[in-house]
Amino acid sequence: MRNFRQAKWSEPLVYEVSRDRKEGVLIDSEFRDYTVKFFNKLPEGVARRELLPIPSLSEVEVIRHFMRLSQMSYGVDFGPVPLGSCTMKYNPKICEELSGDREITEAHPYLDDDSVQGILEVIYILQKWLSELVGMDVCSIQTPAGSAGEFTGALMIKKYHVDRGENQRDEMIVPDSAHGSNPASAVMAGFKVVRIPTDSRGNTDLEALRAALNRKTAGIMLTNPNTLGLFEEYIIDIAREVHNAGGLLYYDGANLNGIVGYVRPGDMGFDVAHLNLHKTFAAPHGGGGPGAGAICARGVLTDYVPVPIVDYDGRKYYLKYDVPKTIGRISWFYGNIVPAVKSFLYIATLGPQIREVAEISTLNTNYLLKKLSSLSGVDLVYGYGRWRKHEFVVSFEKLYKETGVGAEDVAKALLDRGLHAPTILFPLIVPEAHMIEVTETETKENLDRLAEAYKEIIATAHTDPAEIKKSPRDTSIERLDTVYGNLPKNVVLTYRSLVKKKRET
Amino acid sequence: MPHPWIPNSYVKSELMKELGISSILELFRDIPRELLLMEYPRVGYGSPLTEYQLTRVFSELMKKNTYSYKLPPFLGGGVCFHYVPSVVRHIAGRSELYTAYTPYQPEVAQGITQALFEYQSLVADLYGVDVVNASLYNGSTALAEAIRMAVRVTGRRNIVLPRSLHPEIVEVARTWSEPVGISIHLVDYDSETGRVDLSKLEDCVRKNKPAAVFIQTPNFFGIVEVELRKIFEIAHEVGSLAAVYEDPIFTGILEAPGRLGADIVIGDTSSIGSGLNFGGPSAGILGIRDPEEKLLRQLPGRLIGYTKTVSGEDWGYVMVLQTREQHIRRERATSNITTNSALEAIKAAVYLTLLGSEGLRKLGEAIAGRTEFLVEKLVDAGLELTFSRGTHLREVLFKHSKMAELRSFLKEQGIYIGPLAGRFYSELSDCGLVCVTETHSKQDIETLSNLVREFLQVRA
Numbered sequence: 028m029r030n031f032r033q034a035k036w037s038e039p040l041v042y043e044v045s046r047d048r049k050e051g052v053l054i055d056s057e058f059r060d061y062t063v064k065f066f067n068k069l070p071e072g073v074a075r076r077e078l079l080p081i082p083s084l085s086e087v088e089v090i091r092h093f094m095r096l097s098q099m100s101y102g103v104d105f106g107p108v109p110l111g112s113c114t115m116k117y118n119p120k121i122c123e124e125l126s127g128d129r130e131i132t133e134a135h136p137y138l139d140d141d142s143v144q145g146i147l148e149v150i151y152i153l154q155k156w157l158s159e160l161v162g163m164d165v166c167s168i169q170t171p172a173g174s175a176g177e178f179t180g181a182l183m184i185k186k187y188h189v190d191r192g193e194n195q196r197d198e199m200i201v202p203d204s205a206h207g208s209n210p211a212s213a214v215m216a217g218f219k220v221v222r223i224p225t226d227s228r229g230n231t232d233l234e235a236l237r238a239a240l241n242r243k244t245a246g247i248m249l250t251n252p253n254t255l256g257l258f259e260e261y262i263i264d265i266a267r268e269v270h271n272a273g274g275l276l277y278y279d280g281a282n283l284n285g286i287v288g289y290v291r292p293g294d295m296g297f298d299v300a301h302l303n304l305h306k307t308f309a310a311p312h313g314g315g316g317p318g319a320g321a322i323c324a325r326g327v328l329t330d331y332v333p334v335p336i337v338d339y340d341g342r343k344y345y346l347k348y349d350v351p352k353t354i355g356r357i358s359w360f361y362g363n364i365v366p367a368v369k370s371f372l373y374i375a376t377l378g379p380q381i382r383e384v385a386e387i388s389t390l391n392t393n394y395l396l397k398k399l400s401s402l403s404g405v406d407l408v409y410g411y412g413r414w415r416k417h418e419f420v421v422s423f424e425k426l427y428k429e430t431g432v433g434a435e436d437v438a439k440a441l442l443d444r445g446l447h448a449p450t451i452l453f454p455l456i457v458p459e460a461h462m463i464e465v466t467e468t469e470t471k472e473n474l475d476r477l478a479e480a481y482k483e484i485i486a487t488a489h490t491d492p493a494e495i496k497k498s499p500r501d502t503s504i505e506r507l508d509t510v511y512g513n514l515p516k517n518v519v520l521t522y523r524s525l526v527k528k529k530r531e532t
Numbered sequence: 533m534p535h536p537w538i539p540n541s542y543v544k545s546e547l548m549k550e551l552g553i554s555s556i557l558e559l560f561r562d563i564p565r566e567l568l569l570m571e572y573p574r575v576g577y578g579s580p581l582t583e584y585q586l587t588r589v590f591s592e593l594m595k596k597n598t599y600s601y602k603l604p605p606f607l608g609g610g611v612c613f614h615y616v617p618s619v620v621r622h623i624a625g626r627s628e629l630y631t632a633y634t635p636y637q638p639e640v641a642q643g644i645t646q647a648l649f650e651y652q653s654l655v656a657d658l659y660g661v662d663v664v665n666a667s668l669y670n671g672s673t674a675l676a677e678a679i680r681m682a683v684r685v686t687g688r689r690n691i692v693l694p695r696s697l698h699p700e701i702v703e704v705a706r707t708w709s710e711p712v713g714i715s716i717h718l719v720d721y722d723s724e725t726g727r728v729d730l731s732k733l734e735d736c737v738r739k740n741k742p743a744a745v746f747i748q749t750p751n752f753f754g755i756v757e758v759e760l761r762k763i764f765e766i767a768h769e770v771g772s773l774a775a776v777y778e779d780p781i782f783t784g785i786l787e788a789p790g791r792l793g794a795d796i797v798i799g800d801t802s803s804i805g806s807g808l809n810f811g812g813p814s815a816g817i818l819g820i821r822d823p824e825e826k827l828l829r830q831l832p833g834r835l836i837g838y839t840k841t842v843s844g845e846d847w848g849y850v851m852v853l854q855t856r857e858q859h860i861r862r863e864r865a866t867s868n869i870t871t872n873s874a875l876e877a878i879k880a881a882v883y884l885t886l887l888g889s890e891g892l893r894k895l896g897e898a899i900a901g902r903t904e905f906l907v908e909k910l911v912d913a914g915l916e917l918t919f920s921r922g923t924h925l926r927e928v929l930f931k932h933s934k935m936a937e938l939r940s941f942l943k944e945q946g947i948y949i950g951p952l953a954g955r956f957y958s959e960l961s962d963c964g965l966v967c968v969t970e971t972h973s974k975q976d977i978e979t980l981s982n983l984v985r986e987f988l989q990v991r992a
């Protein structure tokens with residue numbers, strides 16, 4: 028098992044690769060005389076006088092540097108990345124290839140609509156497909172990611188209440204199991220956050236919800252299945268009660284993968300939803316973005332979506348700016364088009380069989396859960412006996428108490444076994460949590476491998492906890508001290524300040 | 533039905549046996565029955581497509597795009613046709629990078645964290661500031677986040693923006709700010725220079741004592757704001773923060789805004805490695821000059837820092853100051869941003885190191901020279917400069933009563949100029965932008981000017 032070794036290049040910072048002045052790319056000087064004219068027009072102090080203090084490397088040095096860095100990185104193409112809430116599925120190569128078409132990457136956003144009918148049609152079809160999958164009237168892909176969608180949706184809810192003269196509705200209900208971006212987005216849109224707990228079955232606590240509803244309620248932000256991977260059993264009641272209280276329902280679509288094609292947020296009673304195209308719809312995550320988001324709305328919120336949105340007038344596709352109650356623009360231009368095209372290609376390929384995604388991701392989840400829940404030291408905390416959907420959460424609190432080996436240690440030990448760790452210490456309501464999402468693209472062999480690795484790590488934790496605490500050792504670097512780099516006197520965010528620090532010590 | 537992208541769809545029954553279920557639907561038992569869809573969703577093309585079918589479908593769609601650049605496009609409006617070197621595309625295509633997640637497990641992600649640390653370092657050097665975050669979505673949302681940061685830091689709720697700031701960024705700023713009671717005040721431009729009207733700016737700033745004063749250089753009209761130092765002083769006099777939006781591609785030839793006194797710098801990587809992409813993605817740049825560390829704790833977005841290993845024997849890179857962020861601080865976070873634009877930031881880092889200090893200067897000079905040449909040629913061909921007393925860089929606003937017709941005439945020949953300014957400014961309805969980058973040769977610009985002359989002589 029332990030025959031993994033990640034590349035370790037001890038690669039210097041790009042500033043230290045070479046001090047010589049070279050060129051990595053040629054730039055012409057055909058217009059030198061005109062350049063002089065330009066500078067002559069600038070008043071004193073406007074032009075830069077000194078050279079920039081950045082390195083100047085040759086092409087081969089740049090390639091080697093960044094190729095070495097790329098080898099010290101771990102993505103889905105190398106093994107399972109079971110990060111819960113992140114839906115790290117395989118990114119099909121054909122989607123990468125086709126979306127890289129120069130027809131798209133070189134298209135200027137201010138080309139006329141009639142010049143880019145193909146791109147607009149792709150966006151239009153994608154908007155339709157996503158609307159169908161969430162059961163909503165309209166979808167816009169202007170939001171660059173999921174959180175941007177949450178903020179957009181919260182602004183739509185806000186404007187809806189203001190338009191109706193209900194300015195007092197300034198409370199957004201958010202369950203304690205929610206992703207941190209939910210309360211953060213609600214606050215950005217000017218709401219106060221009302222937190223409600225989760226009951227022992229893993230559902231939103233209905234009593235607490237009822238108690239929280241009043242004439243100040245703007246709405247609720249829910250993730251369903253929630254961050255425990257559990258479907259809200261009483262979603263229909265929740266929707267009814269919130270609507271009866273005059274509030275609206277926001278759907279965080281980050282967890283759609285386990286139900287896509289089977290259940291739709293619109294049918295559940297949600298008024299507005301975001302989707303993370305870089306999760307359910309296979310656009311890659313890029314080591315932290317760029318992703319792409321969609322914001323979808325139904326009924327009373329349909330006319331509040333950001334502009335422009337792509338529409339079809341029977342003859343041609345066009346960017347429509349005339350949306351009666353729009354909240355305005357959430358980002359410039361039309362969204363993150365390249366990843367959105369990847370999602371178009373993904374849905375086009377699977378078609379109605381996208382249901383298979385929900386089926387197998389849910390099957391994989393429960394298969395692995397079954398193998399892990401029998402291990403000693405592992406606990407479920409919420410929703411015993413219930414099937415999970417896209418993910419599940421286990422607690423290592425017992426193991427921690429018994430052996431001193433906690434969720435983080437187990438995660439680091441997984442890294443040494445050539446596996447990526449799951450999301451840890453989230454959701455906050457589960458102590459010592461591992462939030463595990465294997466998606467439909469993981470093989471049975473890898474699920475077994477993950478289960479074996481957990482089993483072995485837990486066994487070692489009981490016999491030789493110090494051994495586990497030493498991990499990871501076979502990664503590019505040993506365990507990093509995340510506290511040290513955060514101490515005010517140690518915070519170093521640039522090469523310049525690193526040099527300064529080193530000189531001081 | 534099994535599908536190659538879903539390996540276990542081929543061994544479904546084995547997994548089901550393990551769980552003791554005979555139908556997948558048992559796993560969905562807890563979902564209210566009336567919510568379960570009986571029919572397959574109507575998406576895609578009726579049934580799964582083979583890869584060769586998909587390729588056909590997509591190429592048919594792409595054929596409907598009728599634009600075809602006979603010359604590199606002269607389109608401007610904040611994003612322009614810049615070259616993206618092959619090396620940048622090569623690195624961005626490494627799937628170790630693009631199939632990775634945000635570096636939550638830094639020990640297996642040193643490549644990404646180091647590359648982002650380098651991005652932060654390089655971009656901080658370009659703008660002459662202390663800290664740059666690891667990216668936001670794009671230039672427009674970076675500016676909207678900067679507004680909120682300034683409001684948090686100063687406790688003030690007024691913001692001053694120039695009308696010459698990209699109109700779509702102004703719209704984004706309004707959407708993000710006004711619903712929470714932040715007031716945006718716009719300051720007009722000088723009709724001869726195209727620069728912000730300094731006396732109006734001064735009045736507006738004195739009257740409103742804003743959280744921050746923003747300026748864009750070169751502005752939406754392509755005009756270099758030559759009095760940045762003065763503008764920053766006007767801001768600082770009333771205790772406002774000074775913020776500047778500047779395309780990073782000009783940092784090789786323009787004095788670093790941080791050294792001129794800017795507290796906040798904003799930009800976008802479209803010009804330095806992201807490309808056009810029909811408007812997205814790119815990465816948003818947000819940086820701060822922060823000698824007294826008043827801004828850092830309010831800065832939104834990921835930050836990569838330097839730290840030691842637990843054993844103390846080695847050093848590496850990790851995400852730091854996460855207590856500002858949504859996953860720790862929730863409703864008290866500085867921003868909701870989660871996924872950002874890491875790969876675009878890495879592409880920018882690759883391009884910047886390829887260019888180096890000399891290359892970035894030469895690139896700026898190449899664009900400045902072309903701008904001068906363009907102005908000479910198009911004025912000679914019969915167009916008028918909207919702002920005859922301004923200094924243009926990359927984008928030039930020209931004026932002619934037949935501007936819209938000229939644009940259509942050129943479009944028919946596969947030559948693209950624009951956007952027309954009337955789309956954003958009613959008083960500039962007879963004006964249009966023309967943009968040149970390093971991709972345009974002398975001959976390209978001459979071809980353009982000959983066509984302009986021909987049109988103006990024959991049709992106008």
Ligand SMILES: Cc1ncc(COP(=O)(O)O)c(C=O)c1O
Nearest residue numbers: 112172173174206281303870871
């Ligand atoms: C449940 C949940 N909601 C929202 C988000 C935010 O999405 P994004 O990262 O696309 O902004 C995430 C993921 O990061 C998530 O897991």
